[in-house]
Amino acid sequence: MNILFVADPLEAFKTYKDTTFSMMREAQRRGHRIAACEPSDLSWRSGEVVHAEVREIVLTGDEHDWFREERVARRPLHGFDAVIMRKDPPFDSEYFYATHLLEQAEREGARVFNKPAALRDHPEKLAIMEFPQFVSPTLVTRQADEVRRFHAEHGEIILKPLDGMGGMGIFRVGPDGLNLGSIIETLNQHGATTIMVQRFVPEIAAGDKRVLVIGGKAVPFSLARIPQGSEIRGNLAAGGKGVAQPLSRRDLEIAETIGPKLAARGLLLIGLDVIGDCLTEINVTSPTCFQEITQQAGFDVPAMFVDALEAAAA
Structure with a gap:
């Protein structure tokens, strides 16, 4: 080819x-x-x-x-x-x-x-809302009062911009609500910008898992991006440590539900981000972690991808 x-x-x-x-x-x-x-x-x-x-x-x-x-x-x-x-x-x-x-x-x-249309139709943070059975309580809004009510309901929350990448712009607010108002103003620019708010998932301490799905089928190993020191973000770009590990039963359930559906829409490769049992993001633009998983787990991810590409382009 x-x-x-x-x-x-x-x-x-x-x-x-x-x-x-x-x-x-x-x-x-x-x-x-x-x-x-x-x-x-x-x-x-x-x-x-x-x-x-x-x-x-x-x-x-x-x-x-x-x-x-x-x-x-x-x-x-x-x-x-x-x-x-x-x-x-x-x-x-x-x-x-x-x-x-x-x-x-x-x-x-x-x-x-x-597929270009599928890239446009699946914003990487918003795409998870199609699968509420897998996500922690989540709110997408421009309204500061809605964010405050969500915080009052769930106590400990994560706030993030919809267009962030590599962990950029992610904030954690505890039950005391310290700096919540300032964070809302920073992220939503006084109501001009839509943001995402989620209940904090404490299993982030064990890593933010990248689950790769190629041609609708899950790679059998994920890369857990584990936060270091006092950091709450596991992203490798934010200093997280990547550790390859076999998919859990829940990881596989998420991948086997979402993977074939999105593959049918023209998404040959996606990267699911999973914290604990919760789906947090669906990466469709340029999912990574091929080399880390291949080197640590011995599973040839690039070979699986090119197999799928050859079949799709035939």
């Missing part, structure tokens, strides 16, 4: 942990050809199909100079066997526009994973 990765700049990859790099490495190992571009390289001229200025690359196996650029060319997206959208959040206006260009490319015959 000829595969195009739409991603962040190649020069910024941290290959020792990068999931997109692990996908590329496995694809090349199987003999597939690899190209890459950034969303800013996409273009659509009137009367033409969607193109991109792409970099055709070969992975070298070197730790530092990890790729060799063979050619740079303007190519139609429908000329690739698979286009993999791996641009990291934030899901801002430019990401939104990129999904529209990719959706037009689909109409022209391109095979895009994850």
